[in-house]
Amino acid sequence: MARMRSLYGLLLEMVSRAAILKPADIASTRLEGFLNLQCCWRKDTISIEDCPFIEPGEESLLVSYDRRIVEKCLTCPRFASDLNEMDSAGVPSATLLKVLSTELLDLRVRLESMDGFLNSKTREIRFLHELSTVLQTSMDLDEVLSVAMTAITAGKGFGMNRAFLLMCDKDQQYLRGYLGVGPRTIEEAWHIWQEVEQTDLTLKEMAHYFQKNKLFSEKVKFQDILERLTVALDDHDHILTRSLYEKRPILVVEAFNNPLVSREFAEILGVDSFLIMPLISGNRKIGVMIADNFITQRAITHQDIQSIETFAFPVAFALVRASLYEQLHEEVEKLTLANRKLQEQQELIVKMEKMALVGRITSSIAHSIRNPLMVIGGFARSLLKSADVDDPKKEYLSSIIQEVRQLEDVLVEILNYSDSLYPVKDRWDLNQLLEDSCRDLQEKFAAADCGCRFELADDLPTVFIDYKQISYCVRTLLVASLENRSPGGEIVVSSRWWDNVVMLEIDDPHGNLTEDTWETMSPPFSSTQELGVAGVVGLPICRTILEKSGNSLTVERPQGGGMQYIIKLNLQKED
Amino acid sequence: MSRLLVVDDEASIRMLYAQELGEEGHEVVTAGTAIEAVEKLQGGAFDLILLDIKLKNESGLDLLQSIVKDRHDLPVILCSAFSCYKDDFSAWLADGYVVKSSDLQELKDEIRKVLAKKQNR
Numbered sequence A: 001m002a003r004m005r006s007l008y009g010l011l012l013e014m015v016s017r018a019a020i021l022k023p024a025d026i027a028s029t030r031l032e033g034f035l036n037l038q039c040c041w042r043k044d045t046i047s048i049e050d051c052p053f054i055e056p057g058e059e060s061l062l063v064s065y066d067r068r069i070v071e072k073c074l075t076c077p078r079f080a081s082d083l084n085e086m087d088s089a090g091v092p093s094a095t096l097l098k099v100l101s102t103e104l105l106d107l108r109v110r111l112e113s114m115d116g117f118l119n120s121k122t123r124e125i126r127f128l129h130e131l132s133t134v135l136q137t138s139m140d141l142d143e144v145l146s147v148a149m150t151a152i153t154a155g156k157g158f159g160m161n162r163a164f165l166l167m168c169d170k171d172q173q174y175l176r177g178y179l180g181v182g183p184r185t186i187e188e189a190w191h192i193w194q195e196v197e198q199t200d201l202t203l204k205e206m207a208h209y210f211q212k213n214k215l216f217s218e219k220v221k222f223q224d225i226l227e228r229l230t231v232a233l234d235d236h237d238h239i240l241t242r243s244l245y246e247k248r249p250i251l252v253v254e255a256f257n258n259p260l261v262s263r264e265f266a267e268i269l270g271v272d273s274f275l276i277m278p279l280i281s282g283n284r285k286i287g288v289m290i291a292d293n294f295i296t297q298r299a300i301t302h303q304d305i306q307s308i309e310t311f312a313f314p315v316a317f318a319l320v321r322a323s324l325y326e327q328l329h330e331e332v333e334k335l336t337l338a339n340r341k342l343q344e345q346q347e348l349i350v351k352m353e354k355m356a357l358v359g360r361i362t363s364s365i366a367h368s369i370r371n372p373l374m375v376i377g378g379f380a381r382s383l384l385k386s387a388d389v390d391d392p393k394k395e396y397l398s399s400i401i402q403e404v405r406q407l408e409d410v411l412v413e414i415l416n417y418s419d420s421l422y423p424v425k426d427r428w429d430l431n432q433l434l435e436d437s438c439r440d441l442q443e444k445f446a447a448a449d450c451g452c453r454f455e456l457a458d459d460l461p462t463v464f465i466d467y468k469q470i471s472y473c474v475r476t477l478l479v480a481s482l483e484n485r486s487p488g489g490e491i492v493v494s495s496r497w498w499d500n501v502v503m504l505e506i507d508d509p510h511g512n513l514t515e516d517t518w519e520t521m522s523p524p525f526s527s528t529q530e531l532g533v534a535g536v537v538g539l540p541i542c543r544t545i546l547e548k549s550g551n552s553l554t555v556e557r558p559q560g561g562g563m564q565y566i567i568k569l570n571l572q573k574e575d
Numbered sequence B: 001m002s003r004l005l006v007v008d009d010e011a012s013i014r015m016l017y018a019q020e021l022g023e024e025g026h027e028v029v030t031a032g033t034a035i036e037a038v039e040k041l042q043g044g045a046f047d048l049i050l051l052d053i054k055l056k057n058e059s060g061l062d063l064l065q066s067i068v069k070d071r072h073d074l075p076v077i078l079c080s081a082f083s084c085y086k087d088d089f090s091a092w093l094a095d096g097y098v099v100k101s102s103d104l105q106e107l108k109d110e111i112r113k114v115l116a117k118k119q120n121r
Helices: A002-019 A023-028 A065-071 A077-088 A092-137 A141-153 A186-199 A203-213 A215-221 A223-228 A239-246 A263-269 A302-386 A393-420 A430-440 A442-447 A467-483 A515-519 A528-532 A538-548 B011-023 B034-043 B060-070 B089-093 B105-120
Strands: A162-168 A174-181 A230-232 A250-252 A274-281 A284-292 A425-428 A451-455 A463-466 A490-498 A501-508 A552-556 A563-570 B003-007 B027-031 B048-052 B076-080 B096-099
Touching (some): A092 A141, A092 A203, A141 A203, A174 A215, A174 A223, A223 A263, A230 A239, A239 A250, A239 A274, A302 A393, A393 A538, A425 A467, A430 A442, A430 A451, A430 A467, A430 A490, A430 A501, A538 A552, B003 B034, B011 B027, B060 B076, B060 B089, B076 B105
Parallel strands (some): A451 A490, B003 B027, B003 B048, B048 B076, B076 B096
Antiparallel strands (some): A174 A230, A490 A501, A552 A563
């Protein structure tokens, strides 16, 4: 380029010197009278009427002979005609002048072309710089994709009509259509290009706008094509994988008659010519980009390919980095979650240790009380048996026996509650649990003149529970029901499940909880009065046990009468 | 009439059992420790043993194991203030398990059941 410029300067000087066959020179050649010279080039100064090629604003050329010769005369047809006239007349410098002027004109054209090329490359470098700034700094996969696709399709970028991005899946098994950008019809193209012209955004702004407003809608718009753009990576005959394995762009022309392109693939894209650009970072295959001029049908040039290839490398690199960052982010999130869970577990262990300690103390106290109670109550019963019918002490003894029995009942509940503080969970068949619990209470059923019918779900899944706890709850509910009902009829015990919840129901049409009992369905041990209600301490404990393990108990009075007890157990996973 | 050996570290409970079970027509012999129980067992024949699990510093379950080993035909009913030992494998060696209560009816029923079972062997 520099050499061309210096050659151009040299020729300019030579032409100027050669062309300066000023009027005096021509006169000296004594040919003036024989020549029919039309051009004004011979005059030192001219008027605006002399030269039709001097535009308004170029008036300085009227008095600048050298500049006028170079800028106007060389391309003036009158000047060319004058040179021919002079040449024919045998003016010695005319031939030289013709050669020099022709060469100069040629150089000028080449220089202008080089200038154009240089300007376009400067624009391209500036554009690539802008792109790489975004690509180098962005960790967001969507942002990288938006920048890449906008750059390919924007007029300020590579100006292609459409672009498709296909990404290799995590297992490197398939190349799958991921994103498509561009118009699908001429009308849409017209609308998009008008919009772009009106907004006059920079490439970065366009990419930002695209990410915010169009990324999703473009995916949806090209869904039908993207779904069909799936190629197995071991299919080495496919044009896409070929480009990927050979690590080079492939320009496909006459796609519908090209032996390298399957008819099906050409039909999916619906275009005769397209460019396939592999995206590779190191040895890692990232995917491929397909670009075409679906609307304008403009031929894809060698320069297009070179430019897009230059751009493909940072895109591939940015895609890898963004996807790695995304993975890292996911891993960090998992780790944070695990850490939080660990912390919760630690807190739970500390809490359980405290509860276990409370449980052990409660259990120890309860057992220490049980032996004396047994002795007191046992001897009271013994004395009562041997007392005379009219012995006044009989009443006291009965009172002692009754109080001991009540204390023993409370003791049982306390021990059950302390057991519930450290459950032992496993998978259990709840139907079996229901049947076993009812069988254990056969005598109580008979005493209450009550039948028992099962309606158990055949497909009930096993549930992760503490068998003793749930069995205790079921038995307590059955006992509460048997002790608070009018004789006759039957209790229906049923099981069913849906939506990860198993429901155990005890329906007693003859059931009738007293108001006192009903009121005890609040949390246990909230007042001494609750503990004083004989035989029903178990209900609030059941509720507490179930709620502590994330389950629930509801006691209802159906409109038709009777009582209904419902235990809801979550199908929780094993911790 | 059956001859029963009651093993419990609480004197009051031994006394209660002796009185109540005596009234039922049984001959009741008592022991307060495992050693004493072994001595009593060596000293005479018994139809049934009522054994407490917590015997101060000794374990009723250890004594149960040695009884089952040496006198496998002698039935044993465990009597305990703890219900949790029902789930203990070593407690399954016993012929019955009764949680202590001021109402001895359950214990009396269990004794009747185990003795009947022994007679039918």
